[in-house]
Amino acid sequence: MDMDPVFRALADPSRRALLDRLHTENGQTLGELCEGLTMSRQAVSKHLVLLEEANLVAVVWRGREKLHYLNPVPIAEIADRWIGKFERARVKALVDLKRELESDDEKA
Amino acid sequence: MSDPAFVYVVYIRATPARIWDALTDPDQTEKFWFGGRFKTDGARKGSDLELWSEQRGVDFTGQILESDPPKKLVWTFQHTREPDSLDGATTVSYELEVMGDDTRLTVTHDGFLDNSSLRRGVSGGWPRILSSLKSMLETGAPLTRAA
Known part of the structure; x- marks a missing residue:
């Protein structure tokens, strides 16, 4: 297994904070994840892409909304x-x- | 339908048919599911199921709700040893999709009451089971349970 993307994704405190938020409440939309954060929506969105690529976040579509789930398998x-x-x-x-x-x- | 409580994804270097067999054959689940034999009547729709192991006896029972080999299996999950649990049966689904050389296996588990003890237990179990399945199929060596 190529673990490099996993370690790269985990190396950033903002991305770990996003995983913490999903650990507290799983299945959030981008909008929900942005609430109360000082990061821009664009920055959160970029972090989520990296987390998804590392398979640390799994995505389920609800209509046109994307729900993000913490995927601890890696x-x-x-x-x-x-x-x-x-x-x-x-x-x-x-x-x-x-x-x-x-x-x-x-x-x- | 409500949103699933848990969604787990694992990429495995094996065909969907190979993974389907591993998930539904008690001899194979015994190896990666830490001794648990997933017994069904051919994983057919309507078939009863149970996970039985020599060390723990029956962990859970259930029924196959949907079976579309080697793409989708949906089954109910009722734990046998959750004394204070008010959960009725929860629902597990496996979905298999080819992604290049790998197959993406998505496991969702849903239908928990809020803050149920089963929900907390389940959230710790699946990642290790899926990691063990991947290890068995890719290297031939499943993980072993902690002493």
């Missing part, structure tokens, strides 16, 4: 490539611990 492929069978549970335990300890400072 991220699962990355995790499965480097996290071994017996490490998974331990890695998850550490991530959970970190989240628990930091939850006062930061929103999970």
Whole structure:
């Protein structure tokens, strides 16, 4: 699998913010995704194209409206490539611990 | 129809027929679905289905609603171990489309109640199952479940 487009897409904080928004609420239109953002509609649209090309965003058409969905399959492929069978549970335990300890400072 | 809750897309270097077989043959699902045998009566419309594994027993049951091999399979999904779940059956669809040398497999899962525990569980499950399917078909090695 060519992972370069995935890493390139994830390297940008604005694009990660868009994925966060879809993680909170899946299936949004471009207009909905733009709400409350300082980015221009054009910039958001460009970011979405890159995310789509990296297969991190999947698109479903509702009439003439395009709905955007977070597609975490490439991220699962990355995790499965480097996290071994017996490490998974331990890695998850550490991530959970970190989240628990930091939850006062930061929103999970 | 409401908008789907989840949409997952994976590109696999295999023909739609090969992927269809993998998705509907219990011997193959056992390999990539972490031990789960997807049992149906030939994936025909109206056929009952279940996912059964030696470690977990029956995970879910359902029925095939639509079957158009090797392009589209729609089935209901009713989890057997969600004690506090008010969800009735949810609906899963597989759609397969040739894209150059690859096939695009789109999985949608819909019909959840808001904030249901099933919905949260499902959102963690599909990405790994699809990653494992891709790995099995492209490299011959499915992923193994965490200990």
